[in-house]
Amino acid sequence: MNPRISIITLGVRDLERSLRFYRDGLGFPTTRKPEQGIVFFQTHGVCLALYPYAELAHDVSDEFAVERSKFTGITLAHNVRTRQEVNSVLELAKAAGARIEKPAQDTSWGGYSGYFSDPDGYLWEVAWGAFEIREDGSLVIP
């Protein structure tokens, strides 16, 4: 098995609302329309997809058709090259309608980071430090 994640799909409550958040608010590029039923973004390295929550659960099996807990156990990180960028991305997310779950602050590992949640409560960490970022946006793992 090639060590590769191709797509991260978020099960969302309102496809139009989430599309607006990611496309118009955060600036993630896509040519998709909500009426196509699934949205793919041209994100670097891994594709971010939005799909209705109930349909995503059903796509796995009806055993998964349950309410979601506040914490999913999964976080997505957006690493940046400067401390200042952490602040500006969090401000952008807030202006787009995100909830700031943890304001940017110094971390125990010598970095600087904060968390926001998207309209469905999925968590994004915006982080600086510890990792070198390549030209293509991928990380050099320490």
Add this chain to the structure above:
Amino acid sequence: MNPRISIITLGVRDLERSLRFYRDGLGFPTTRKPEQGIVFFQTHGVCLALYPYAELAHDVSDEFAVERSKFTGITLAHNVRTRQEVNSVLELAKAAGARIEKPAQDTSWGGYSGYFSDPDGYLWEVAWGAFEIREDGSLVIP
């Protein structure tokens, strides 16, 4: 904001068990040891990380220190180049201790896919079809 996901972190119940599953079972490369407290894999494009569940929740805020539902609302997809690879990756995952949640089958969108869950129940779809895969493993979004 650059459209980029740098890291996907899975909050796990047993870091050693999950490390064995991903490293020894699926063959994901890492030089990390469980005693370092967090594991990073050298996955393509996006970095997969494992971190203890309770610590990950606490890293966001104590509001997130809650039990997780069976369905997290998030799936990770591993896309492959042939139908046969879907079968072989699911077999590999099963041999590594994964649970097959949906056996490989033809999909409504003209592809072929199945789902497995990892030791914590995080869902991976193994899928063929619809997407062209570049040399570096990333997808051409249709």
